[in-house]
Amino acid sequence: MSEVKLDRVGKKYGAVQAVQQFDLTIREGEFLVLLGPSGCGKSTTLRMIAGLESITSGDLMIGGRRMNDVDPKDRGVAMVFQNYALYPHKTVFDNMAMALKLQKVPSAEIRDRVGRTAELLGLTEYLGRKPAALSGGQRQRVAIGRAIVRTPEVFLFDEPLSNLDAKLRVKMRMELQELHNRLGATSIYVTHDQVEAMTLADRIVIMNGGVVAQVGTPREVYDHPADEFVAGFIGSPAMNFLDLLRDDSGRWISACGGLALPALPFDAGRRRSIRLGIRPEHIRVTAGGAAGQAGTTYEARVLLDELLGADALLSLGIGEARLLARVGGVGHPVQGDTVAITLDPDQLHAFDPASGAALGRI
């Protein structure tokens, strides 16, 4: 186990800055997830830590040692790849034993270590097979086993579950969690899947366009997104955004009508417009109209209802504005109903329309 420290690490491909000023210390034993859309620089960052990409600027320290120019094999890191990257022409045993063989570990010890790892992952009976004779989940286990056998200081995962089908992905996610609890090794995990990020991470780093948008625990990034990008990226279905304009009396009016809010609990400064964020799960929907109700309750029409099982998603129309709400799946309003929706001021978010930065609460 080791601490990994990235000190203003950057990567440039020609004129393109893929990663900018990545500054972060990953604590010993921490499970850190790098999350972001494709092309955000998360994989490049991981590959720089692995040693598969050179570092253009800044310093990478693992266990207190500068690793910028150290060979991948000497960094004490092991990596699990998206496409498993097993050696197709070698058996499961040889796949897992390769690193140890190259390190000239005595063969009795190799057999012992591979054997124990295979047992841990339920691969014992497959040791003599080649990867082609394994299922996707088993191959991914071999890839993980290959990393574990080396007892690395740091585990690196590059979207390891994205090739698996949905059901298997959930299962493997839980297995990874258990494994991390058992081994307690520092892990850095790249994904574009926010569910994986939320469930696995001690801390999440959300990246956008080569820049770190926010670092925080899953709770923090969900409850207090630092900007509009993070707010829209974390949470499924995504947060609703509404542009609001301030009228002369100080009220905030929806730019597309139907919604007028009294004073908002945000420090809007002198702004004439803000972007309001409301998560679908934070819109309270009650049957019947909103006649006679005051405050932050509005009348809305259900334009579309989608039953997901336990939950249902409602597309709501308030004037020209559209909001997506998540409600319980039993007896929910259906298409064509008129409903009342209530927005809890404590669960609203507000962003600067130009920069996207979250506005502070008053």
Place this chain on the structure above:
Amino acid sequence: MKTRPRLGLYALVILSVVISFLPIVWLVLTSLKTTEDIYAWPPQYLPDPFTLKNYVNIFTNSPELLLYVFNSFVVGVGTTAVSLALGGMAGYALSRLRMRRAGALMVFILAVSMFPPVSLLPSLFQNFLNLGLLNTYTGLIIAHTGLFLPFTVWMLASYFATLPAEIEEAARMDGMGFFRIFWSIVIPLSWPGFVATGLIVFIFSWNEFPLALVLMTQNAMRTAPVGISLYPGEYAFPWETISTATVIAIVPILVITAIFQKQIVGGLTAGAGK
């Protein structure tokens, strides 16, 4: 909907098979005819009487044919081995090392291969004469390798490009060096590409004529195409000898192709889909 283009495709395939196979069939039939039947008018399609006399004659009258075939074989195998070894390394470097101007280099290699071989002949001949490489296997292997190496590099580089880079990266993480990765990961995984490329190079070398004609002047060192082409005398054109010798000369290629056919198809279509 789907049957119409299929039918057209089959027709096209049959047509091209017939067109490319007809000369070989004709050759085989000719080699089994008597001399009179070969020159018969109107032409006689099937050998009647059927005879193996031409084969008996060629082995008794000009046993050097076997030597020509053997020479072709040695040169072909040597050229293939050297081309695959050099072309494999060059192709791997060009497809995987992040080199500056790798693309330009590939085009340059292609451009070099566009020189007509005949234009190289005078200088090759003079240099080989000075170096004592005329009438040696080494000499013709060097010349053939020079001719076919660009093709080899291109074929293998595009094959390597279809291999998932992650496997090589995993090998790097495991602690393998560049040559180790090439030797114990890339070569085993590229086997079909090597077989297909090697076979094509072998056939090229087997059939190559101008360089073999000029660089191998002693009868004992001649390759099959050259040897066979020198059968016609000043006044006679012995069709039965030529066709029989040609059949004998293409047999090794047919056998090798049949053995490796699966790999050729796999190698030529690799990367087209999963």
